[in-house]
Amino acid sequence: MKKILMKGNEALAEGALIAGCAAFFGYPITPSSEIAEYMARKMPPKGLTFVQAESELAAINMVYGGAATGKRVMTASSGPGLSLKQEGISFIAEAELPCLIVNISRGGPGLGGIQPAQSDYFQATRGGGHGDYYTIVLAPSSVQEMMDFTIQGFELADTYRTPVLVMAEGTLGQMMEPVEIRPEVVPAFEKPWAITGCKGRKPNIVNTLHLSPDYLEERNRHLYCKYQEIKNKEKRAETFMVEDADIVLVAFGLLSRIARKAAMEARRQGIKVGLIRPVTLWPFPAEHIKKAAEQARVFLSLEISMGQMIEDIKLAVNGKAPVELYGRIGIIPSPEEITRQIMLLAEREGLK
């Protein structure tokens, strides 16, 4: 199959078109803007909808309306923009509307910077806005996965009637790699709940207001059951040489590729190192961690943040082994830098 060289943001946008995305609603923000620019070029000639919204709030609410019609719709932004979108995401989660949301993330808090980061992990994996909800979070690690996870994201969104978040470090949005273009997807989901005009049926209502406490609880229980089902079926992780590992690295996204290199180098130096790469950040692949904790001496959480995923690792390890952190912000560490951290840990644990 022929491969073409593509930028991560453009591969993601092309993936959305392959998945049958009918509308893009967005607002410019670095380092995600190429997604909107790509859609502005490609969608109108195909008769598809592109709207540059006046704000992130408007963009996510256009997604709310668009998703309510039953068509595949999306938005893309970065950290500060995602903060603004949280109101809408909470409504969309409760209205159970499928849609795709992208965070090409940068460092915070506040305006932070435009360098790569993973510090929106808490926001992404804890729902993000008000109320008791989650979104599925997919973390690609290559430009190919920017395309593939976007396609899968739309499928997951329709399968579970839930917003799906694709979250990637800014670097992954900006860098180029060869990509195999996937075949077009024909969305095949019945959406009898969609608001399209009530010709020939009773009116449909998309609503998130539940004034009766009993019904409000019923709705929350319903969402809880759905989230349990997603947890049971959709946890995904990749493991690398974990079976005999004394030190288990945990890293996601682009950083997981660097962690893999560091693991190989540490193995060459005689240290038994493995890697778990969460592919879904929510639901978090806790069982993979739990299984590794049966033999691992120590876990090392590698993050481009001051330590957020480490809390999920600790919950999964449940006290069976120490969990250490190596975190940077705005900078992706080199394989050598991570190897040094592994060797220091090996020395401390008496593995050298």
Added chain:
Amino acid sequence: MKTVAQRPQSLTTAKFHYCPGCTHGIIHRLVAECLDELKMRENAIGICPVGCSVLAYDYFNCDMLEAAHGRAPAIATGIKRLLPDRCVFTYQGDGDLASIGMGEIVHASARGENISVIFVNNTIYGMTGGQMAPTTLLGQVTTTSPYGRKKEEAGYPVRMAELLAQNEGSAYICRTAVNDPVNVTKTKKAIKKALTTQMNGLGFSMVEVLSTCPTNWGLSPLEALNWMDENMIPYYPLGEFKVREVE
């Protein structure tokens, strides 16, 4: 026997929850009569606000969506862009539209978004218990302007119809009132004109309807209608501010 009046098809049989004397009920009925007369019920998608009319999805007998506070025009944009032949309308109050939703309404109008907005202005936040709105008149007492709205502290009431009429994207902008039968009739005509403007693809349309809130104004229903006539209409003049005709 000849039927001279009946419940519009576009209203459900649910009883309104509105306070005695509140004019939301009249405005709901006018919107429903217009949808009926234009044969639009099965083609219509309505978006309700946050505010007293948050439950409008129980009353309009067509597809409905309940929005976050102020965001109805953005949601309507998403729907209309994907279903351009549907009749998409929002129903919003003054706190919703002129305060927290100011960004969404101005840009929907600026884009010439082909939607219709029913804007109910009663100069106060009703559902939350009578707080000051951007439309509250100078001197008007509310729970958050207990000594009367002062221009030095809270500035001046916003005239939305005049403001949106400035936008090229606005095709039909009108202000009406429902304080007497003549004005009720005019309001119905304006709503029908707004919906027709949309169905002719001319651009953004809005009818600002001056409405009463006897409960939070602390007046009887009749006194409230008189208060509107004496205080609101002088500041919020009635009439058409923008009319784009089919070329």
